[in-house]
Amino acid sequence: MDGDEGKTSLNFNELFDISPALVIEQMDKAGDDIPLQDPPFSISVNEVGLTREDIPIQIKCPFRPNNLQYLSCTVRLHVNLPATKRGVHISRLNHAIAEHSQKTFGHLQDYVESLARTVSRITYQNSSQVFVSGKLAYFEDITGWKPEKNKISLEQIGLHCEGQLNVENQTFLQNAGITFSHITACPCVQQTMKHVLLSKDIAFTHIAQEMPFLTHSQRCKTTVTIKNISGVIPLLEMLQIIDKVVFRVRNTLPRENELLLVFKSHKKPQFIEDVVREIPVALYPSMAHYLNSSIETYSVSMESIHDFDIYAKSEYSMSELKRVLEKQA
Known part of the structure; x- marks a missing residue:
């Protein structure tokens, strides 16, 4: 807010009949700035x-x-408090957050690094850590079966980034990634259906062989994090690769697009365990230059025919993923 907008009507001078500058100066001179005092235990x-x-x-x-x-985000930050200080000036941390909301950044990772360095500078030059998560809204063009059926879909993906500034060795490393929704089709029911037909000696016609068998599907939410990186993750490239592995849902789906999404997911049925294996392997070639990094994948399947969720989590170093691909070659 500019000018007097948002300012409190409380005036220190009028209320206490003394300048706040004089009070603060006296506090500092007397050693009564609480955060700067010696702690009870060093x-x-x-x-x-x-x-x-x-x-x-x-x-x-x-x-x-x-x-x-603009992203509406959750911001979590902390610093390491030295043994010689009783506490931190929380107002300074909130001021830093407010200042950063008035700036523009190229990427969420740029915001995290800038805030982490600012927090370190204003709190005893100590190491700091910042975690930010939010949702990015964007539009997708949906092509209809004729021009007048073209539509627009409002979509969202989650972005998150965690940055850690180590002042001892002057390093700054980040974990950054995305969260998205997709569907999977259960392969178990399909195989059971296949063997039901085989046991009845039902011949498979050409059409039957091309069509996926009946099964149940579920919506999943998956988070992919690239850990210990010093650069900006290639967000668009990641999504393009992920779309070759799983079938992301859309909010605007005309009938023909609904059929296409369901058909493709049933044509390639997946366990949630498959998802957390296939995604990092697919991402490896574009992430291999992060030699000391790893790819963490966490996926939750909201089961359609069960009253519970299933989750799976994997984390593989770049060297592990390299070995996997070399074995497959």
């Missing part, structure tokens, strides 16, 4: 920080780089 604290919800962050849209876009 031991460090691993993490001191805060979590804020619905923080606006402006970045360049990954899908349309000429456009700017």
